[in-house]
Amino acid sequence: MKTSLQRIQETMKLFKILSDQTRLRMIALLIEGEFCVQEISETLHMSQSSISHQLKLLRDTNVVKTRREGKNIFYSLKDEHIKTIYQMGYDHANEC
Amino acid sequence: MKTSLQRIQETMKLFKILSDQTRLRMIALLIEGEFCVQEISETLHMSQSSISHQLKLLRDTNVVKTRREGKNIFYSLKDEHIKTIYQMGYDHANEC
DNA sequence: ATTTTATATGATTACTCGCTCATATGTCAA
DNA sequence: TTGACATATGAGCGAGTAATCATATAAAAT
Numbered sequence: 001m002k003t004s005l006q007r008i009q010e011t012m013k014l015f016k017i018l019s020d021q022t023r024l025r026m027i028a029l030l031i032e033g034e035f036c037v038q039e040i041s042e043t044l045h046m047s048q049s050s051i052s053h054q055l056k057l058l059r060d061t062n063v064v065k066t067r068r069e070g071k072n073i074f075y076s077l078k079d080e081h082i083k084t085i086y087q088m089g090y091d092h093a094n095e096c
Numbered sequence: 097m098k099t100s101l102q103r104i105q106e107t108m109k110l111f112k113i114l115s116d117q118t119r120l121r122m123i124a125l126l127i128e129g130e131f132c133v134q135e136i137s138e139t140l141h142m143s144q145s146s147i148s149h150q151l152k153l154l155r156d157t158n159v160v161k162t163r164r165e166g167k168n169i170f171y172s173l174k175d176e177h178i179k180t181i182y183q184m185g186y187d188h189a190n191e192c
Numbered sequence: 193a194t195t196t197t198a199t200a201t202g203a204t205t206a207c208t209c210g211c212t213c214a215t216a217t218g219t220c221a222a
Numbered sequence: 223t224t225g226a227c228a229t230a231t232g233a234g235c236g237a238g239t240a241a242t243c244a245t246a247t248a249a250a251a252t
Contacts, residue, residue, distance in 0.1 A: 002190070008120050010189040011182075015120075018111040020240080024104050037199060050241050052200055071198045071249050081188050086107075088184060092177050093106040094098070116210080133229060146211055148230055167219050167228045193252100200247070208239080217230070222223100 017061050018086065022046065022054050030064060031083050034076040113157050114178075114185065118142065118150050126160060127179050132168040 002010075017023060025044050029035060035043070041051045055075060058064040065078045077083060098106075113119060121140050125131060131139070137147045151171060154160040161174045173179060 005121075007186065007190045008117060008124065011186045012115060012117045012120055014185050014189040015111050015114040019108060019115040021104060021108045022240080024108055024111075025101075028104065038197095047242075048199070049201085049243080053240075056200075068249090073199065085181075085184060085188060088181060089110050090103065090107045092181060093110040094103045118210080134227095143212070144229070145213080145231085149210075152230075164219090169229065196249100196251075198247100198249080200245100202245085203243090205242085206240090209237085210235105211237100212233100212235085214233090215231085217228100219226100219228080221226080 013061070014085075017057065017063060018082075018089065020054075022050070023058060024086070026051075026054060026058065027063070027077070027082060027086050030075060030077050031086070034067070034074045036069075036072040036074050038072075040075065109157065110181075113153065113159060114182065116150070118146070119154060120182070122147075122150060122154065123159070123173070123178060123182050126171060126173050127182070130163070130170045130172040132165075132170050134168075136171065 018027075022044065026040060029040060029043055037048060037051055037055065040055075041048050044051065055064065058075075059066065062078055063082050064075050067074045067076070114123075118140065122136060125136060125139055133144060133147055133151065136151075137144050140147065151160065154171075155162065158174055159178050160171050163170045163172070
């Protein structure tokens, strides 16, 4: 049985994942489909290392899943939840 | 005309506001109604100063509005948007 | 087997952010 | 107008975090 405070902590963690520009850009990209690390890195114009670090965060919080294909590892959104919340936040933040 | 990156920045700012436990507890409280600073302070068991600092952030980002009544200043949610997003995040974070 | 390519990860650093303390501002009462 | 109460705010500190650099792991190619 979770306490009210624990539930708010879970909520906080979810929003924290979404409160970074790099991660949001990744999510926005992954909404479009499945991409490997170097594709993400090139698309966002960021180093392979920082992309990998952020992807690890998204993996650890169950936002994305991976699939290996040879040397490449392909990332995609784990489910539609994050997509829904992202789009809702996006719309609200930009409708004014 | 906003660029795609600017829109993501706006989205990031919105989620950033929601990515703190104290602010989430405040929002959860203000969903219930209108409260003055000391009421919020007592309810959350936090100092008047930290509450005021966080309320300033919520004011500056148009999440809450204020109303003075004598020595007290009453805070309430500015619109239903934040409430909707908060509840969606809350539900998603806690449904598993 | 060695090299090349793709990805992951530990350590370091610079920066951000939330709390606390002290103090300022504002309102009302005596 | 002085004091008490309510709120706001600036400075400083400590904790967390995102990018970088260097290096490790893993798969494929030669």
